[in-house]
Amino acid sequence: MNAFCRSFGGHKVSDLRIGVVGYGTGGRNFHTPFIEAAQGITLAGVVTRSTERTAEVAADWPGVPVFGSLDDMVAAGVDAVTITTPPGTHPELAFQAIAAGLHVMVDKPFAPSAAEGRELAAAADRAGVVLSAYHNRRWDADARTLAGVLSEGRLGKLWRVYSRMDQHNPGSLTAGAADGLLLDLGSHLVDQLIWLLGPVRSVNAHVDWVETDSGCTDAGFTLDLVHTSGARSYAEASKANHAEARELRAYGSKGSYLSLASDVQAAAVLSGLRPAAKPEDWGYEDRGHWPILSTASGRQRIPSLQGRWQDLYGAFAKAIRDGGPAPVPAGEAIRTLQVLDAARESALAGSTVEVGVP
Known part of the structure; x- marks a missing residue:
């Protein structure tokens, strides 16, 4: 059973709970506002260690929890994550999320190279989770x-x-x-x-x-x-x-x-x-x-x-809910990296x- 169904006792519900990993310019401006506007998805938390960023999350999204690590967010319970940290950290965090059974959206660049992108895609296939690139x-x-x-x-x-x-x-x-x-x-x-x-x-x-x-x-x-x-x-x-x-x-x-x-x-x-x-x-x-x-x-x-950048997130939630392809499948992200x-x-x-x- 995938993480989306497991979180709700196997019952499908209207909204996917997604956490955003990183709250710099990307997380604050190009992800969270579009998660808010998307159909079928809810912002369930933000990962940041910065005191300044934590204050920004509290001001921007009152009531949304802030976590000091991806492990803490996973323990609290989410269905999917967006990786929007500095580019060099994308693969490590994406692998960690996939290993935890989460569906993953990875900001650009999807990976440093096509070869590393293929490794991510293979891990997602083995785990049975949806992996998408944020080519908004x-x-x-x-x-x-x-x-x-x-x-x-x-x-x-x-x-x-x-x-x-x-x-x-x-x-x-x-x-x-x-x-x-x-x-x-x-x-x-x-x-x-x-x-x-x-x-x-x-x-x-x-x-x-x-x-x-x-x-x-x-x-x-x-x-x-x-x-x-x-x-x-x-x-x-x-x-x-x-x-x-x-x-x-x-x-x-x-x-x-x-x-x-x-x-x-x-x-x-x-x-x-x-x-x-x-x-x-x-x-x-x-x-x-x-x-x-x-x-x-x-x-x-x-x-x-x-x-409508929000439609990428709506399509991501729909792919997880209905079992269809990701809005920007890993294979297409790899093609760009090639x-x-x-x-x-x-x-x-x-x-x-x-x-x-x-």
């Missing part, structure tokens, strides 16, 4: 809107897509096997592009290196991806160039698509708003940021679809690298 940006307003345009065939045969995400935040760059911008923003961009265009066959990468207090790390990248469909995509990002931008461009046989988005969900939650307060209004880009579709018929603004592994190899070798089979 599949639920971005701009990505959802482009997916709709592509599914309707409005660009004809798709030729290429450009995805750019610049965030000037050099202080957040650290060196380590699970650190650097490729595994940070690269996890988001590559996952989105595979979700939109399908598997990647080869990668050619350029990486910008900087020296930090913790060592040398990557602060920017440009990836040239060839997909098995024949389409091409280009992903680029930076954190040390005094640039702030989010851009999606697509070109096909019938025209082009340009989106200059505001990253509306991140902006809203960082300003103190919560998606549960007005879910019907959440996650829409304003008209000035609606994408432009250009075809033989002319240019037109395409209304923004709704961005591309990132190949990108690192390409950047170091200065040549195109083929991506292996997951």
